[in-house]
Amino acid sequence: MQASKMILMFVGDYVEDYEAMFPFQALTMLGYIVHTVSPGKQAGETVKTAIHDFEKEQTYSEKPGHKLLLTATFDTIEPHRYAGLVIPGGRSPEYLRLNERVLEITRYFFVTNRPVAVTCHGPQILIAAGVLKGRLCTGYPGLKPDLILAGAIWGEVDETLSNVYVDGNLVSCASWRGNPEWMRQFVRLLTSKSYGF
Known part of the structure; x- marks a missing residue:
């Protein structure tokens, strides 16, 4: 399989359901091979997802997903084989960012200027990897102070939580409500001559 058709996706238990399922299915529909991976787990195993919604409380609600x-084994992946990286949100980024190899792989995509799609709480991994200084990025509104402290330029979020921003190889989104535009912009980068290899 040529690298230009392979996508890597970091997931873990309680990853946000729509933010993982939607890109997996949309990219697969377009002919990409999406490798969902999670540290400590093998291909053929599963992770539990969570459904987050915005129901007028002070923060999002959470329901079982x-x-x-998992379509690949984390310990055996080779980052150079992948055209792009997808980092969904939910609760999994909170602990995935503690894995040094997750951070090393994330840095690789930035050093090699390959497209990266991140949404909701996914920027927690980018913050821990130290790749956001001077970069326009958005996410779930609660991440605004963390992103600013990491040197990112905060992409404002409106009441729909569907904002999407593109800064070079980075496509960021506020929540699953922006999934269609988030993936549209990611695929645009994947098919751009600027990011071909």
């Missing part, structure tokens, strides 16, 4: 199949 589905089981997401």
Whole structure:
């Protein structure tokens, strides 16, 4: 399989359901091979997802989601084989960012200028990887102070939580409500001559 058709996606237990399922299915529909991986887990295992919604409380609510199949084994992935990286939100970025290899792989995509799609709480991994200084990035509104402290330029979020921003190889989104535009812009980068290899 040529690198230009392979996508890597970091997931873990309680990843946000729509933010993992939607890109997996949309990219697969377009002919990409999406490798969902999670530290400590093997291909064929699953992670639990969570469904987050915005129901007028002070923060999002959480409900049980589905089981997401892992399509590759984290310990055996080779980052140079992948055209792009997808980092969904939910609760998994909070602990995935503690894995040094997750951070090393994330840095690789920035050093090699390959497209990266991040949404909701996914920027927690980018913050820990130290790749956001001077970069326009958005996410779930609660991450605004963290992103600013990491040197990012905060992309404002409106009441729809669907904002999407593109800064070079980085496509960031505030929540699953922006999924269609988030993936549209990611695929635009994947198919751009600027990011071909």
